[in-house]
Amino acid sequence: xxxxxxxxxxxxxxVTGAIAALALAADAFEPLRDxxxxxxxxxxxxxxxxxxxxxxxxxxxTHLAWDLGMLVGLAVVLEQRSRRRLLLLVGVxxxxxxxxxxxxxxxxxxxxxxxxxAALFVAVALELIRAPKSGTxxxxxxxxxxxxxxxxxxxxxxxxxxxxxAGEMAAGVRNAPVAHAAGALAALVVRLTEAxxxxxxxxxxxxxxxx
Numbered sequence: 001x002x003x004x005x006x007x008x009x010x011x012x013x014x015v016t017g018a019i020a021a022l023a024l025a026a027d028a029f030e031p032l033r034d035x036x037x038x039x040x041x042x043x044x045x046x047x048x049x050x051x052x053x054x055x056x057x058x059x060x061x062t063h064l065a066w067d068l069g070m071l072v073g074l075a076v077v078l079e080q081r082s083r084r085r086l087l088l089l090v091g092v093x094x095x096x097x098x099x100x101x102x103x104x105x106x107x108x109x110x111x112x113x114x115x116x117x118a119a120l121f122v123a124v125a126l127e128l129i130r131a132p133k134s135g136t137x138x139x140x141x142x143x144x145x146x147x148x149x150x151x152x153x154x155x156x157x158x159x160x161x162x163x164x165x166a167g168e169m170a171a172g173v174r175n176a177p178v179a180h181a182a183g184a185l186a187a188l189v190v191r192l193t194e195a196x197x198x199x200x201x202x203x204x205x206x207x208x209x210x211x
Contacts (some may be wrong), residue, residue, distance in 0.1 A: 015086055016075040019056075020068060023113065026056040027064050033057040038098050038110040051098040052091075057111045059173050067113035074120035081127070085190070086120075093119035093186040100182035107176065114163075115176075118183030119190075121150060126191050154180050 026032055038054035039047070058064040078086045097115030101107050128143030153164055157177040 011080065011083070013076045013079045015083055015090075016072055016079050019075065019090070020072055023056045023058075023064065023068055023071075026053075027058055027061075033111070038101060038107075040102060040108050043102065052094050054098060054110055055094050055113050055116055058113075059111055063112060067117060070117040071113050071120065074117065074124055077124055078120060078127075085123075085194070089119050089123055089187060089190055090116055092190055093183045096186040096189075097179045097182045100178055101176065105176065105178060107174070110176065110179070112179075115179035115183035118150070118180040119187040122147065122184045122187035123191065125150070126187070150180075150184065154184075 026036055036050065036053035036057045038050050043050050058067060075086060075090075078089070093116045096119075098110070101110045125143040125146040128139045128146065131139040131143070154177050157163055157175055157180070161175060163175045
């Protein structure tokens with residue numbers, strides 16, 4: 001029987017493939033994009049599912065290609081380590097990004113996977129930082145460099161008001177670096193929560209002999 005770690009490394013990226021397939025399908029029909037995007041008025045009217053579905057739709061083919069390419073590359077790595085953690089990261093970051101857009105910006109609509117991509121990027125960087133503690137050396141510096149590069153990217157986008165890599169998403173569409181910051185914070189919260197759970201003492205129940 002293979003050790004559990006070996007099985008994990010060889011698992012098929014089912015979750016990654018499902019998200020990619022849903023994003024491609026949602027992008028195929030413009031009416032579907034409008035129905036799934038984060039819309040401030042629609043959410044206020046009770047269409048709460050848009051908080052999650054907004055991340056599957058995009059403003060242009062370029063926007064979709066950049067976001068989906070990043071997601072597949074990062075999610076495959078994380079899914080090999082833990083499918084449950086990937087699902088948790090996607091769910092928490094999706095809610096965090098949409099909540100941030102609704103509460104702290106004036107955007108009427110929002111689309112895209114970039115906020116979730118940011119969460120996955122930070123999660124991978126944190127895995128690299130943790131690598132020496134797991135017996136692998138030489139990767140910690142790369143994780144810290146990735147986090148620094150991500151921070152500089154978000155600051156540059158906030159300063160310039162335009163994405164560094166994705167180019168123009170569509171006419172009249174503004175960049176939302178706050179979404180990337182929210183995704184990154186969501187990844188940190190998930191990681192800290194997991195670390196706290198791992199350090200909690202386990203209470204053992206004393207055995208009681210039957211008379």
